[in-house]
Amino acid sequence: MTIDEIKNVVLEIIQDIDDEADLENLNSGEALRDQLDLDSMDFLDIVMELRKRYQIQIPEADYPQLATLDSCVNYLTPRLKAA
Amino acid sequence: MLHKSITGAGDRYNVVVIGSGLGGLTTANRLARSGHSVLLLEHHHQLGGLATWFKRKGHIFDVSLHGFPHGMVKTCRKYWNREIMESIVQLKNIVFDNPQFSLTTTFDRNDFTGILINKFKISQETIDNFFNTVAAMNFYDDQSMSTRELFETFFPGRDDVHRLLMEPITYANGSTLEDPAITYGIVFSNFMNKGVFTFKGGTDHLIGMMADELVKNGVTICKSSRVDRIVTEAGRVRGVQVGDRFIEADSVVSNSGILNTIYDLAGKDAFPAEFLDKVKTVRVNTSSCQVYIGIKKDAAIDDIGDLLFVSTSEKFSSDELLDMHTRSRTFSLYYPKTRPGHNRYTVVASMNGRFDDWDRLDESEYETEKQAMIERTLVHLEDYIPGVRQKIDWLEAATPKTIHRYTLHTKGTSFGTKFEGLDISRSIFKAVPGLFHVGSVGIIMSGWLGAINYGVIVANDVDGYIRGM
Numbered sequence: 001m002t003i004d005e006i007k008n009v010v011l012e013i014i015q016d017i018d019d020e021a022d023l024e025n026l027n028s029g030e031a032l033r034d035q036l037d038l039d040s041m042d043f044l045d046i047v048m049e050l051r052k053r054y055q056i057q058i059p060e061a062d063y064p065q066l067a068t069l070d071s072c073v074n075y076l077t078p079r080l081k082a083a
Numbered sequence: 084m085l086h087k088s089i090t091g092a093g094d095r096y097n098v099v100v101i102g103s104g105l106g107g108l109t110t111a112n113r114l115a116r117s118g119h120s121v122l123l124l125e126h127h128h129q130l131g132g133l134a135t136w137f138k139r140k141g142h143i144f145d146v147s148l149h150g151f152p153h154g155m156v157k158t159c160r161k162y163w164n165r166e167i168m169e170s171i172v173q174l175k176n177i178v179f180d181n182p183q184f185s186l187t188t189t190f191d192r193n194d195f196t197g198i199l200i201n202k203f204k205i206s207q208e209t210i211d212n213f214f215n216t217v218a219a220m221n222f223y224d225d226q227s228m229s230t231r232e233l234f235e236t237f238f239p240g241r242d243d244v245h246r247l248l249m250e251p252i253t254y255a256n257g258s259t260l261e262d263p264a265i266t267y268g269i270v271f272s273n274f275m276n277k278g279v280f281t282f283k284g285g286t287d288h289l290i291g292m293m294a295d296e297l298v299k300n301g302v303t304i305c306k307s308s309r310v311d312r313i314v315t316e317a318g319r320v321r322g323v324q325v326g327d328r329f330i331e332a333d334s335v336v337s338n339s340g341i342l343n344t345i346y347d348l349a350g351k352d353a354f355p356a357e358f359l360d361k362v363k364t365v366r367v368n369t370s371s372c373q374v375y376i377g378i379k380k381d382a383a384i385d386d387i388g389d390l391l392f393v394s395t396s397e398k399f400s401s402d403e404l405l406d407m408h409t410r411s412r413t414f415s416l417y418y419p420k421t422r423p424g425h426n427r428y429t430v431v432a433s434m435n436g437r438f439d440d441w442d443r444l445d446e447s448e449y450e451t452e453k454q455a456m457i458e459r460t461l462v463h464l465e466d467y468i469p470g471v472r473q474k475i476d477w478l479e480a481a482t483p484k485t486i487h488r489y490t491l492h493t494k495g496t497s498f499g500t501k502f503e504g505l506d507i508s509r510s511i512f513k514a515v516p517g518l519f520h521v522g523s524v525g526i527i528m529s530g531w532l533g534a535i536n537y538g539v540i541v542a543n544d545v546d547g548y549i550r551g552m
Binding site for chain 1: 542
């Protein structure tokens with residue numbers, strides 16, 4: 001997948017979790033938690049959905065790397081290259 | 084499909100869930116939605132575990148529906164459905180009455196701040212610091228500070244303030260001033276977010292909606308199906324034995340008590356010695372007593388509040404609350420608005436209690452103590468509803484032994500384990516691949532919201548395990 005495709009996948013999953021989330025004005029370098037009404041349970045949902053769709057396992061120790069949209073994309077790019 | 088016995092079960096599943104408490108129900112639902120085949124087994128003839136109810140003489144008594152935090156709204160929307168979410172309503176009148184203070188509150192940060200400033204004369208700055216400190220607590224933070232030390236830091240020598248802050252949480256999860264401050268901070272902050280909420284329609288309505296959702300998502304449910312043994316082979320899970328049926332599974336999620344799971348269901352031999360050494364340090368939490376009070380069909384009682392924390396004890400102490408003859412209790416009031424269409428009033432009094440205090444009594448002493456507990460409760464209730472005795476047509480009591488009979492929990496615990504149980508519960512699948520535990524552990528994964536959210540966390544572990552096989 002390309003960087004843009006990965007970005008769209010993450011945004012789509014967030015929108016599924018919270019259909020009222022304002023993704024238009026999201027700053028991709030800033031923590032998702034600070035901009036959206038996301039809590040630690042929501043991040044678990046993102047991890048579970050990524051595993052379901054692309055069979056990728058994200059260990060708990062790596063969760064901090066999903067903090068911003070940019071860091072999500074950086075983390076996922078090598079892992080979703082073949083997807 | 085929903086079956087009344089084990090005969091409805093197939094021979095093989097991705098996941099077998101043992102027990103249908105809120106944690107077990109949620110794990111089952113989440114995994115079924117994620118595409119796994121799921122069998123849910125419950126030993127009782129009714130689903131819900133401790134989220135339960137019973138009917139007597141036209142009354143419906145809720146056992147553990149006393150109020151949960153607002154976080155339940157989002158949790159139910161995401162992990163159950165909109166219908167369940169939309170039945171959540173606020174309990175607006177939370178009452179405290181004891182020799183140190185009397186007040187009514189919505190039990191949220193704004194209202195508590197006002198009360199602490201005006202009634203208890205605490206400065207705004209101290210209150211803000213306290214709220215900000217507890218709100219920032221995480222379960223993985225340092226746990227060396229106790230709740231008592233936390234209170235002494237912010238409100239030194241103010242045992243009235245300690246009482247206001249601690250008493251409701253002790254009833255909610257059995258924690259004491261000696262437990263880690265983080266367990267207090269996490270649970271208290273959840274409530275302080277927006278107040279206290281309940282389900283309109285009662286526990287029976289909620290569990291009914293959950294069962295419908297599970298069936299819709301393809302879960303096979305068998306009631307009156309008690310698992311005898313979790314079968315392991317070569318250090319991994321193979322399935323469960325229910326009577327003469329062996330059911331094969333990639334993974335087994337036990338919603339039984341954590342110690343029941345290890346000692347009774349899987350058996351010590353299934354675990355490595357170093358894991359068992361850690362298990363030995365787990366303390367089960369205390370239990371509860373309740374008195375169920377039904378009001379006659381055509382009688383009514385005044386609205387005296389939704390949830391009352393009342394005590395005639397001069398001072399608050401965790402030991403006083405746990406004493407068999409405690410002078411402290413909560414009254415949960417269920418008005419006709421609780422179950423629209425079912426035009427009845429009920430009152431449930433809850434007290435904390437120790438299993439051993441009740442277990443050591445012989446049969447006649449046990450009955451005598453139960454009657455004495457009912458009588459003390461009625462005398463106390465009459466302070467708030469004068470003449471209530473004449474309006475009652477049903478009285479019944481439950482003790483830690485009653486809870487043991489229905490849940491099978493070690494020592495009849497109604498609050499799971501102390502903090503150390505969380506690590507055992509979360510790491511059990513590392514000791515025996517394929518074996519998971521969900522249920523009240525560690526104080527924070529307790530109560531209705533804690534149980535459901537923990538169900539989601541464990542479902543994620545199980546999903547990762549199965550997809551990685």
